[in-house]
Amino acid sequence: MLKEILSIGGKPGLFKLVSQGKNMLIVESLVDGKRMPAYSRDKVVSLGDIAMFTETDEVPLAEVLDNVLKKENGKEASIDPKSGNDVLRSYMAEVLPEYDKDRVYPSDIRKLVSWYNLLIKNNITDFKQAEPADEKAEEVGESEPKKEVAEEKKTPKTTKKAAPKK
Numbered sequence: 001m002l003k004e005i006l007s008i009g010g011k012p013g014l015f016k017l018v019s020q021g022k023n024m025l026i027v028e029s030l031v032d033g034k035r036m037p038a039y040s041r042d043k044v045v046s047l048g049d050i051a052m053f054t055e056t057d058e059v060p061l062a063e064v065l066d067n068v069l070k071k072e073n074g075k076e077a078s079i080d081p082k083s084g085n086d087v088l089r090s091y092m093a094e095v096l097p098e099y100d101k102d103r104v105y106p107s108d109i110r111k112l113v114s115w116y117n118l119l120i121k122n123n124i125t126d127f128k129q130a131e132p133a134d135e136k137a138e139e140v141g142e143s144e145p146k147k148e149v150a151e152e153k154k155t156p157k158t159t160k161k162a163a164p165k166k
Contacts, residue, residue: 001126002048002062005030005119009043014118030122047115052108053100061112065127067095068116076120081113088113 004017006027015027024037038044051058072078079091085106092099092109
């Protein structure tokens with residue numbers, strides 16, 4: 001679900017992917033419902049591709065949002081995104097205790113809280129992503145023949161020599 005929710009650099013709020021054109025995406029604002037194009041020059045990031053730093057690894061944003069959802073019992077966040085830095089850091093410590101305090105800035109926490117509130121207002125609460133069929137097949141070990149087939153299809157690139165000039 002989060003793969004379809006986008007953040008566009010320079011534009012406030014979040015956007016839902018509606019359609020794709022040749023050189024653009026058609027997105028709908030979760031704030032006011034207006035549709036607009038997002039071009040390839042815009043910095044567009046899917047929420048499904050974002051992760052937060054922890055002391056040991058990175059945690060997908062979906063997992064962090066799910067932790068906030070559990071803490072808030074499905075309601076909007078109990079703190080204001082414009083709260084002071086210390087309040088935001090203590091809130092983040094409750095949601096994700098092992099978060100990296102040096103690399104996760106208060107501005108990141110503000111963005112997390114405001115995005116969470118926006119998603120809740122739009123009844124988007126299914127943050128965990130379903131595993132694609134290919135990943136499930138790899139876990140079972142069924143994808144080995146597929147890899148061999150893919151390797152057989154690889155052919156070396158051939159280049160044509162230019163005709164000599166007369």
